[in-house]
Amino acid sequence: MISHAPKIAGYVAAALLVLFPLVYSAGNYDFVMHLWITAFYYAVLASSWALLAGYGGQFSFAHLAFMALGAYGAGILDNYVFLTSLPTGTCTEFGFLGTNIVFLPPSGTGDAAACLTAARATWPEGATVSRFPLILQIAFGAIVGGGAGWLIGTLVLRLRAAYLALFTVGLSEILRAVLSAEIWLTRGQAGMPMSPLFPDGITILGTTYGPAAKLPAYYVMLALFLGTLALLLWVARSRIGLFLRSLREDEDAAEALGVDTVKWKRAVFVLTAAIAATAGAVQGHYVGLITPNTIVLLQMSLVIAMAVIGGLENVVAAAIGAILISFALEFLRTDFTILGVEIDMTTWRLVFFGLLLMLTLRFLRNGVIQGALMWIERRGVGAETVAKRRAAEEAK
Structure with missing residues (x-):
């Protein structure tokens, strides 16, 4: 029974997330829905980066570049390509x-x-004339991101550790400069506008929701989050996950044992880039605007911090960490008064998370959430062992 507890807990959590917007009715409904949508978005990015870095050992800083490519790919179809009769x-x-x-x-x-x-x-x-279907826009964004992931995965085949990180930092900055400069296509720093997820509204359970309604966007991002998590868990627990961990531990030894390191390095870049691009396309439609500033190094550092604090070697822990930090960031926007001194948390919240990241790397290398999950699992296994021993003694 204990061994099935994580799976049962996952199903229960998913069910609660599905039901939450239907039963929550406070006055700040739209604000809370927005927080959850943003949290799911970051959870997709952090968990996919955890697979890339925590399992595959590829510490890439280009993850948000793939996200932006997906968003701009969908935006180009949304703004410039139409279906006609x-x-x-x-x-x-x-x-x-x-x-x-x-x-x-x-x-x-x-x-x-x-x-x-x-x-x-x-x-x-x-x-008649109509915009390109939303699902095709998102799919095109994923293809653009996945294609870029294949290209980058090929370029960095022989780069490791700090060299890979520096290369991808430079790549992200180059992309940001290009997106800012090519005003004729991307509209530069002004940003590319994108239509809502459901421009004509949508009806759910007999209720019609307008283009700006939060509930339909919540379910779209929730579906992306749960689908991504299921896919990443399957990859992590399959032979593919074993191959990826061999890349992380010792790439030369993996090659000596017959692992096709070139194939799997490309594969993990393509998969995680396509996931990030899909998240970017959906988020772009939800926000209504995509700008080059979405790929600044500070944003990438935030995603990395979410994954590290959650747990790099556990995609679920990374996702939970991203959700908790997303809510904490919003909570810490409020100024506090301590001993008569007002503290501006807009600045200090970054210091707080910097300290949390440092403490995590120093004392909890597996991450805060992953460490907690491992502790719960050990307690569960211990309880199961004690129960079996007692049952055996009673049987005697």
Whole structure:
């Protein structure tokens, strides 16, 4: 019974998360839903980075770069590519029209909205135009991120430890500079606007929710979080996880034992990059804007801190750590008064988490959450052993 406790606890936690927005009815409903959505987003990033670094030993600082590529990939489809009922060759003055797909370039005739307005005047009666389907936008973002992960995984095949970290830091900064400079496509520091997850609203259990409603976005991000966690757990507990751990422990020894280190290094980069890109695409649609500043080093450091404090070698612990820290960051926005002195927590909260990270690395190398889970597991195994001994004695 004890051995099944973690699985049962996971199912119970998932059920509670599904039911929570249906039973919670306080006045700060939208704010709390927003906190959970943000927490799920960070949990996806932290747990996927934990697989990359904690299992595969690849300490990459480009994780948020993949996230941004996914968001911008989805944003380009959202802003510049539309589905139409027009025949091929229509409106070539305003864009390049393929079979029912029109690409409206962001330069030349103006933005996409202006192009559409001008183009409609020349279209036959009854012609329709619609945005690219949301699921295809997110899938395209994941493909862009996964493709970038394959490329980076290939480039860093012989880079390890500090060299890999420095390379990926430089790569992220280059991408941020490119996204800022290519205003014609990305709109630079002003950011690329993105439509809501459900622009026309959605009906759930007989209730219609508008484009800005939090509950549909909550369930989309929750589904992404639970799906990601299930996938990462499967990978970690399979032979793939064993191969990844061999990369972390001793790559040369793994090669000597016949492990295809090139294959698995690429694979873990592709998988985690695609997950980060998917999270970026969904978060971009939820927030409504994506900017180059989402990949600054401070944000990447926050994701790493979440994974390390939670537990690098346990994707569930990393996810729990990310959720708890997300809520703690919001809680610590409030200023405190101690002994008559008002403390501005906007600044000191970063100091607090820096100290927590240092203490974790010094005294709890496995992470705070993972250490707690291991302690609970040992207590459970100990209780099970005692129960078996007592049963055996009573049987005698």
